[in-house]
Amino acid sequence: SAVISQKPSRDICQRGTSLTIQCQVDSQVTMMFWYRQQPGQSLTLIATANQGSEATYESGFVIDKFPISRPNLTFSTLTVSNMSPEDSSIYLCSMEMNTEAFFGQGTRLTVV
Amino acid sequence: AQSVTQPDIHITVSEGASLELRCNYSYGATPYLFWYVQSPGQGLQLLLKYFSGDTLVQGIKGFEAEFKRSQSSFNLRKPSVHWSDAAEYFCAVGVGKLTFGTGTRLTIIP
Numbered sequence: 718s719a720v721i722s723q724k725p726s727r728d729i730c731q732r733g734t735s736l737t738i739q740c741q742v743d744s745q746v747t748m749m750f751w752y753r754q755q756p757g758q759s760l761t762l763i764a765t766a767n768q769g770s771e772a773t774y775e776s777g778f779v780i781d782k783f784p785i786s787r788p789n790l791t792f793s794t795l796t797v798s799n800m801s802p803e804d805s806s807i808y809l810c811s812m813e814m815n816t817e818a819f820f821g822q823g824t825r826l827t828v829v
Numbered sequence: 830a831q832s833v834t835q836p837d838i839h840i841t842v843s844e845g846a847s848l849e850l851r852c853n854y855s856y857g858a859t860p861y862l863f864w865y866v867q868s869p870g871q872g873l874q875l876l877l878k879y880f881s882g883d884t885l886v887q888g889i890k891g892f893e894a895e896f897k898r899s900q901s902s903f904n905l906r907k908p909s910v911h912w913s914d915a916a917e918y919f920c921a922v923g924v925g926k927l928t929f930g931t932g933t934r935l936t937i938i939p
Contacts, residue, residue: 750925750926750927758931758932759929759930759931760919761929762926762927762928765925765926809872809873811925811927813924813925816878816924817863817875817878818921818925818927821872822871822872
């Protein structure tokens with residue numbers, strides 16, 4: 718199995734500001750994934766982050782709004798930029814190992 | 830494109846009663862299927878997964894699921910629910926990059 722440490726666990730931010738979420742994995746993985754879970758909704762994939770290359774974004778998500786870094790095989794960050802109340806969600810990072818996806822505990826973001 | 834449908838948004842059952850949560854999927858190849866549970870304020874926990882072999886899969890907490898290719902279904906079952914099973918349940922398909930259903934909220938009546 719794998720352990721993913723995600724932080725912060727929650728934050729309240731002012732609109733127009735940015736928040737960077739960090740995920741640390743206890744093993745080396747090629748791909749990491751970032752999801753958004755809006756209030757009362759399911760999880761939606763934001764992007765796939767490969768080490769050493771640009772992240773691949775899903776339809777409806779752009780790099781300027783959600784820049785991602787992947788400096789090595791155990792770490793990734795997602796930044797939520799120029800936040801608005803509509804960005805209030807839970808953000809989760811994930812990785813896959815032996816066909817199983819492991820998730821961080823999530824970051825509950827509230828934008829006021 | 831892969832997709833998952835969970836037709837039941839909210840289900841209420843009595844403690845001790847049996848449970849079945851429905852999941853239908855669309856996937857271009859042999860599907861990798863998962864059921865996750867999310868308790869309030871908690872992260873996602875994997876209940877069980879299927880990608881080959883026996884179509885009846887046993888998971889944690891007494892849950893099982895049956896893969897039926899002809900029906901494109903992967904329904905989750907439990908013979909007797911406990912109050913602690915109250916949570917949101919998500920069906921998902923894919924490998925690494927997952928597509929989730931909209932979830933089913935399970936409420937348990939004492």
